[in-house]
Amino acid sequence: MKTLAMKTLAQSKIVIVGLGLIGGSLARALSRAGCGGQITAVDRDEAQLQQALREGSIAAYALDARSACADADLVVLALPVLSIEAALGEIKPALSEHAIVTDVASVKREVAAAAARVFGKVPPRFVPGHPIAGSERSGYGAALAELFVGRKCILTPFAHTDADALAQVRELWTLCGAEVVDMAVEHHDAVLAATSHLPHLLAFALVDTLSQQGTSAEIFRYAAGGFRDFTRIASSDPTMWRDIFLSNGAATVAVLDRFLDDLKAVRQALLTQDADALFALCQRARESRGQFLEFMQAAAAKQVSQA
Amino acid sequence: MKTLAMKTLAQSKIVIVGLGLIGGSLARALSRAGCGGQITAVDRDEAQLQQALREGSIAAYALDARSACADADLVVLALPVLSIEAALGEIKPALSEHAIVTDVASVKREVAAAAARVFGKVPPRFVPGHPIAGSERSGYGAALAELFVGRKCILTPFAHTDADALAQVRELWTLCGAEVVDMAVEHHDAVLAATSHLPHLLAFALVDTLSQQGTSAEIFRYAAGGFRDFTRIASSDPTMWRDIFLSNGAATVAVLDRFLDDLKAVRQALLTQDADALFALCQRARESRGQFLEFMQAAAAKQVSQA
Numbered sequence: 001m002k003t004l005a006m007k008t009l010a011q012s013k014i015v016i017v018g019l020g021l022i023g024g025s026l027a028r029a030l031s032r033a034g035c036g037g038q039i040t041a042v043d044r045d046e047a048q049l050q051q052a053l054r055e056g057s058i059a060a061y062a063l064d065a066r067s068a069c070a071d072a073d074l075v076v077l078a079l080p081v082l083s084i085e086a087a088l089g090e091i092k093p094a095l096s097e098h099a100i101v102t103d104v105a106s107v108k109r110e111v112a113a114a115a116a117r118v119f120g121k122v123p124p125r126f127v128p129g130h131p132i133a134g135s136e137r138s139g140y141g142a143a144l145a146e147l148f149v150g151r152k153c154i155l156t157p158f159a160h161t162d163a164d165a166l167a168q169v170r171e172l173w174t175l176c177g178a179e180v181v182d183m184a185v186e187h188h189d190a191v192l193a194a195t196s197h198l199p200h201l202l203a204f205a206l207v208d209t210l211s212q213q214g215t216s217a218e219i220f221r222y223a224a225g226g227f228r229d230f231t232r233i234a235s236s237d238p239t240m241w242r243d244i245f246l247s248n249g250a251a252t253v254a255v256l257d258r259f260l261d262d263l264k265a266v267r268q269a270l271l272t273q274d275a276d277a278l279f280a281l282c283q284r285a286r287e288s289r290g291q292f293l294e295f296m297q298a299a300a301a302k303q304v305s306q307a
Numbered sequence: 308m309k310t311l312a313m314k315t316l317a318q319s320k321i322v323i324v325g326l327g328l329i330g331g332s333l334a335r336a337l338s339r340a341g342c343g344g345q346i347t348a349v350d351r352d353e354a355q356l357q358q359a360l361r362e363g364s365i366a367a368y369a370l371d372a373r374s375a376c377a378d379a380d381l382v383v384l385a386l387p388v389l390s391i392e393a394a395l396g397e398i399k400p401a402l403s404e405h406a407i408v409t410d411v412a413s414v415k416r417e418v419a420a421a422a423a424r425v426f427g428k429v430p431p432r433f434v435p436g437h438p439i440a441g442s443e444r445s446g447y448g449a450a451l452a453e454l455f456v457g458r459k460c461i462l463t464p465f466a467h468t469d470a471d472a473l474a475q476v477r478e479l480w481t482l483c484g485a486e487v488v489d490m491a492v493e494h495h496d497a498v499l500a501a502t503s504h505l506p507h508l509l510a511f512a513l514v515d516t517l518s519q520q521g522t523s524a525e526i527f528r529y530a531a532g533g534f535r536d537f538t539r540i541a542s543s544d545p546t547m548w549r550d551i552f553l554s555n556g557a558a559t560v561a562v563l564d565r566f567l568d569d570l571k572a573v574r575q576a577l578l579t580q581d582a583d584a585l586f587a588l589c590q591r592a593r594e595s596r597g598q599f600l601e602f603m604q605a606a607a608a609k610q611v612s613q614a
Contacts, residue, residue, distance in 0.1 A: 132529055136596075152529060191529050194517050199533025201573065202509055204592040209562075209569045210501050211595040220602045222439055222459060222498050226506025228599075229536050235596035238589035245585045249577040255516075256574060260567075262516045266508065267563060270556040278552045282545035285511040288518035289443075289542035292535075295527045 007098075009171045012038060012073035017065050017087055019043040019052060021135060021237075022104045023078030024143025029176035031057040032145045042068045048140040070094045074168060077103040081243040085114035092118060100165040102127045102172075106192060106240075108156045108185045110247035124162040127169040130154045130188065131178055132196075138237040149177030156185045193251035197244055198259065201252060203233035204241070314405075316478045319345060319380035324372050324394055326350040326359060328442060328544075329411045330385030331450025336483035338364040339452045349375045355447040377401045381475060384410040388550040392421035399425060407472040409434045409479075413499060413547075415463045415492045417554035431469040434476040437461045437495065438485055439503075445544040456484030463492045500558035504551055505566065508559060510540035511548070 014030065016023045019041045027039055039058040042065045043049050049061035062068035069075055069091040077087050084103055095101070101123070105111050108128045115122045122128075133151040135142055153173040157166050170180045183191075207230055210219045219227065245252065269277040321337065323330045326348045334346055346365045349372045350356050356368035369375035376382055376398040384394050391410055402408070408430070412418050415435045422429045429435075440458040442449055460480040464473050477487045490498075514537055517526045526534065552559065576584040 154529070191525055194520070195526050195530050195534045197533075199513065199537050201577075202513065202570075203533065204588050205570050205573050206506065206509065206566055207592040207595050208588055209566045211591065211598075213501070213565075217602070218498055219502050220599045222461070223502045223599065226504075226510065226540055227502045229540055230506050231592075231596040231599050233533055233536055234589075234592035236589075236593070238586055238593055241589045242582060242586040245577055246580050246582055249580060253574060253577050256570075256577075258520075259513055259516045260570075263509075263512050263563075263567075266512050267560060270508075270552055270560050270563075273553050273556060275549060275553055279545055279549040281511050281515055282541075282543075282548045284518065285514040285538075285541035286543070286545055288514050289538040291518075292527045292530065292538050295524070 007073050009074070009168050009175075010035070012168070013040065013071055014038050014172075015040045015042065015065075015068050015072040015075045016058070016078055017042045017068075017075065017091075018078035018083075019045070019048050019058075019140050019143075020078060021138045021140075021142050022131065022133075022147075023076070024048070024052065024057075024140035025133075025145065025147035026076060026078060026104075026131075026176065027052055027057040028055075028143050028145035029148055030172075033175045035175070040068050040072075043140075045140075052140060065090050066094045069099070071096070072099050074172065075099060075101045076172075077101065077105075079103070079105070080237075080240045081105040081107045081110050081247045083243070084111050085118060088115060088118040098125070100125045100127065100162075100168055102129045102155075102169045104129060104131055106130055106196065106244050107248040108154075108188045112156070112158075112185055122158055122160075124160055125165040127161060127165050128156045128185070129169055129173070130156075130192075131173060131176075133178075134236070136232050136235045138240070146177065148173065151178050153178035153180045154183050154188055155180060156183055156188050158185075189248050189251050190254075193248055194255045197248055197252045198255050200233060200236065200241060201245065201256065202259075203230045206230050207234040314380050316381070316475050316482075317342070319475070320347065320378055321345050321479075322347045322349060322372075322375050322379040322382045323365075323385055324349045324375075324382065324398075325385035325390075326352070326355050326365075326368075326447050326450075327385060328445045328447075328449050329438065329440075329454075330383065331355070331359065331364075331447035332440075332452065332454035333383060333385060333411075333438075333483065334359055334364040335362075335450050335452035336455055337479075340482045342482070347375050347379070350447075352447075359447060372397050373401045376406070378403070379406050381479065382406060382408045383479075384408065384412075386410070386412070387544075387547045388412040388414045388417050388554045390550070391418050392425060395422060395425040405432070407432045407434065407469075407475055409436045409462075409476045411436060411438055413437055413503065413551050414555040415461075415495045419463070419465075419492055429465055429467075431467055432472040434468060434472050435463045435492070436476055436480070437463075437499075438480060438483075440485075441543070443539050443542045445547070453484065455480065458485050460485035460487045461490050461495055462487060463490055463495050465492075496555050496558045497561075500555055501562045504555055504559045505562050507540060507543065507548060508552065508563065509566075510537045513537050514541040 037059045040060045041058045052058045111128045131153040133147045344366045347367045348365045359365045418435045438460040440454045
């Protein structure tokens with residue numbers, strides 16, 4: 001069953017709630033794609049909103065999400081996971097029946113649950129989304145028009161999700177240069193626990209462990225490639241990551257426990273000076289990197305050939 | 308007591324044993340500093356040696372370390388930690404009394420022990436060294452003349468180390484743009500276990516854990532910032548890293564165990580959804596990154612003012 005499309009994306013008023021790294025990059029990317037005149041941004045930080053307005057990456061702004069969403073056709077909630085529920089509650093009274101709502105959060109089960117709590121069930125025109133792009137920097141000042149180019153954007157629609165809403169959210173991210181793929185909610189959260197949430201958790205924890213040693217000045221002074229990369233990963237926005245770890249804790253612990261089992265074996269190999277096991281570990285990891293690079297090159301080549 | 312300096316560095320025949328990433332970068336850096344004509348390189352890979360000769364980063368090469376070292380004034384062993392002992396045994400009969408020997412390995416206790424096994428005690432003109440620079444790439448093809456610029460090079464001399472030998476090795480690395488600092492052997496190994504060996508171990512182990520999941524193709528496809536950085540760290544040379552883990556296992560396990568204790572607390576915070584603990588972790592790690600960046604900027608500013 002296809003709900004009547006009220007407007008095409010090109011005719012839509014787009015409201016971006018949260019003009020941080022992702023929301024700001026979306027505004028800049030859409031404005032570069034010619035849609036800047038359609039965008040209203042909502043944020044608590046008026047200075048950032050004014051900067052975006054001056055730059056022409058948005059056409060208007062508001063400090064109040066509800067009023068901004070009154071005549072919105074497409075609302076993008078670019079907020080930390082655990083701010084989604086309050087934002088949905090805030091805009092619910094203002095949303096027109098045809099309005100499409102999407103988000104950009106890194107955990108999708110919690111977002112779907114939040115939508116169900118606010119609306120009784122996940123509305124057909126609510127499309128959970130997650131662009132796989134980011135930076136250790138945060139805020140509108142760090143936003144980049146090209147942040148999503150060549151990156152994946154995962155949408156996690158439900159069986160009852162409206163086909164037109166899904167198509168328009170897909171078009172939104174395609175306009176920004178992303179490759180849009182659909183995935184089930186639970187699967188998304190498990191894959192991201194492994195590829196993003198656990199690596200970040202390890203980086204936060206390692207930087208914390210080493211910083212709390214009395215010798216932290218020395219640790220910084222002699223930081224070689226390894227630790228330097230970890231500190232970069234660990235400098236991502238704390239509120240965003242707290243929310244991710246709170247809402248995807250179970251999946252993250254599941255992959256953490258597999259990792260800890262493997263790490264126990266590695267620790268044993270260190271203690272027993274098991275040269276073969278240590279070489280095999282380093283060799284396998286290097287081969288995986290090779291496969292990863294091949295995969296990335298193939299993906300890039302595919303993209304060029306489609307361009 | 309000062310041993311008579313036979314020659315200054317500018318008059319010395321320099322032999323680099325091992326023309327990989329570090330040995331090759333040293334040759335390129337020294338040749339850029341005007342010392343290319345003094346360098347003989349030794350490697351098993353004749354094609355790499357010929358390339359270095361064509362490029363003028365070395366003046367001669369040999370496949371046999373012993374003959375190359377017969378008239379050497381300064382020998383740099385740019386080999387994995389556990390290849391140092393055999394190399395020292397190989398060149399010992401050829402070394403003149405005045406020859407200075409140094410190395411570049413990431414673990415210094417094992418290198419000192421190897422020298423003591425070969426020579427009865429660590430020779431006065433043997434100066435263990437470690438430039439804190441590297442790359443996930445390996446081999447002469449990845450060598451860079453500027454690899455050591457602005458980086459630390461740690462020397463771990465003993466009380467009986469010859470002052471002239473120490474001064475010349477210090478001059479060697481200063482010529483390459485490094486900032487040379489002295490440190491005790493045990494202290495070096497403990498600091499590097501924390502800043503480099505543990506981060507690399509975690510990267511190798513995580514890439515290995517995730518690659519062995521049935522879903523590794525998906526892991527690669529959706530690799531976000533976190534995992535991507537880990538694969539890069541984990542693609543470093545397996546032989547070099549096996550040797551490091553074998554020879555600095557105790558110090559690495561010591562810091563690994565502190566990390567595992569902290570990680571246990573983080574795991575508990577995930578399970579109990581302890582928002583405050585998770586936020587504090589992310590916040591502390593981000594602040595440490597800030598301190599690290601300030602430290603690096605201060606170090607860079609210091610270097611500019613000294614230039």
